[in-house]
Amino acid sequence: MAECYICGKKDISKNEVGLTKKLIGRNSKKFYCISCLAEQLEVTTEELKDKIEEFKNEGCKLFE
Numbered sequence: 001m002a003e004c005y006i007c008g009k010k011d012i013s014k015n016e017v018g019l020t021k022k023l024i025g026r027n028s029k030k031f032y033c034i035s036c037l038a039e040q041l042e043v044t045t046e047e048l049k050d051k052i053e054e055f056k057n058e059g060c061k062l063f064e
Contacts, residue, residue: 006036015052018062022055 001011012033020031023041038045056063 002031004033004036005030006032006040009033009036015063018055018060019048019052021062022060023051 002017003010004012004016012031016034016037017031019034020028020037023037024030024032032040034045034048038048041048052063
């Protein structure tokens with residue numbers, strides 16, 4: 001399983017991996033937990049959770 005590149009959180013969720021790929025780049029080898037990704041992008045975790053739901057509703061394959 002993947003772990004957060006910043007804080008080292010183990011077994012980050014498939015949604016966190018998918019969000020990293022969607023927002024940072026599909027070929028990214030470094031993954032972020034939602035808290036660290038929010039900090040990197042200077043947004044709130046709630047905004048990222050809303051984005052996950054938005055991407056799921058759009059049928060994005062990264063969030064199946």
